[in-house]
Amino acid sequence: MTKKLFAFALIFTLVLTIFSACAPSTSAEESQSGGISIVSTIFPSYDFARQITAGTDAEVTMLLQPGEEVHSFDPTSQDIIRIQNADLFLYVGGENDVWVENVLSGLDQSVDTFRMMDYVTLYEEELVAGMQAEEESESAAADEQEWDEHVWTAPVNAIAIVKAMTAELIAIDPANAKTYQENSDAYVAQLETLDQSFRDVVSSAKRNTVVFADRFPVRYFVEEFGLDYYAAFPGCSAETEPSAATIAALIDHVNAENIPVVFYIEMSNQQMADTVCEATGAKKLLFHTCHNVTKEEFESGATYLSLMQNNVLALKEALN
Numbered sequence: 068m069t070k071k072l073f074a075f076a077l078i079f080t081l082v083l084t085i086f087s088a089c090a091p092s093t094s095a096e097e098s099q100s101g102g103i104s105i106v107s108t109i110f111p112s113y114d115f116a117r118q119i120t121a122g123t124d125a126e127v128t129m130l131l132q133p134g135e136e137v138h139s140f141d142p143t144s145q146d147i148i149r150i151q152n153a154d155l156f157l158y159v160g161g162e163n164d165v166w167v168e169n170v171l172s173g174l175d176q177s178v179d180t181f182r183m184m185d186y187v188t189l190y191e192e193e194l195v196a197g198m199q200a201e202e203e204s205e206s207a208a209a210d211e212q213e214w215d216e217h218v219w220t221a222p223v224n225a226i227a228i229v230k231a232m233t234a235e236l237i238a239i240d241p242a243n244a245k246t247y248q249e250n251s252d253a254y255v256a257q258l259e260t261l262d263q264s265f266r267d268v269v270s271s272a273k274r275n276t277v278v279f280a281d282r283f284p285v286r287y288f289v290e291e292f293g294l295d296y297y298a299a300f301p302g303c304s305a306e307t308e309p310s311a312a313t314i315a316a317l318i319d320h321v322n323a324e325n326i327p328v329v330f331y332i333e334m335s336n337q338q339m340a341d342t343v344c345e346a347t348g349a350k351k352l353l354f355h356t357c358h359n360v361t362k363e364e365f366e367s368g369a370t371y372l373s374l375m376q377n378n379v380l381a382l383k384e385a386l387n
């Protein structure tokens with residue numbers, strides 16, 4: 068009972084804060100831009116919305132700053148106001164978005180939301196990466212099941228998400244329906260070409276195994292293209308200090324299978340990949356998961372497509 072009252076008091080305070088803080092800024096924002104306002108938590112959904120709304124007055128923004136660590140994101144009260152004022156709020160939905168559900172349930176009026184995980188077939192989150200399984204053996208109870216949230220890493224999922232997002236935008240802003248649909252069709256065609264490029268690389272490759280001496284937020288990607296993998300850490304584990312056994316096992320796999328390329332992911336300290344490459348002579352290459360982009364990438368206009376096209380080239384090297 069006390070707990071409930073406390074929660075209610077918290078929400079009430081939050082609502083009051085939002086009311087008092089946002090009243091003047093709402094009208095200012097509306098007069099600045101005639102288009103709808105779309106707020107996204109992370110880069111992939113931000114970029115998809117940007118592609119679909121290109122050429123309209125829609126204002127698309129990202130809560131996460133370029134270069135910011137995705138998993139330590141903590142919304143400010145300003146962020147909550149931006150969500151409250153958005154015409155459409157885009158988020159992923161997984162474990163790292165628990166704060167989103169809390170914020171949404173505390174808003175005084177509901178906001179149109181788009182949850183990327185609702186539009187694809189989900190994989191269960193791996194608690195340990197394949198090769199670490201022997202080391203750590205705790206298994207999740209059935210009721211603690213978590214789904215891997217990195218759904219955008221497979222281009223087919225990106226296509227499904229873009230199509231669903233287009234329908235949502237058309238429903239919210241029918242005046243721009245024609246532009247949204249045309250942009251979306253052209254963008255989906257490019258994503259289909261990207262998907263085919265990966266398929267061509269995989270089907271003509273000498274080998275079928277990739278090594279990530281890093282976190283591994285690309286489960287959807289490898290599953291989609293039927294690749295085998297060794298990774299240092301599952302998903303986006305907060306763990307970054309590998310055990311000696313993990314490093315030794317990766318080195319063994321690279322040596323045993325003559326694997327030419329060891330991947331690291333964006334914004335990694337690359338230490339583990341360096342260690343494995345020094346020990347094996349393998350080449351270190353970036354596989355960009357598009358989770359977030361650096362400031363430089365953002366300013367130079369990096370997109371999901373451009374980053375993934377670089378991945379096509381990297382994968383080609385890794386599999387041959």
Ligand SMILES: [Zn+2]
Nearest residue numbers: 137284303358
């Ligand atoms: Zn992640």
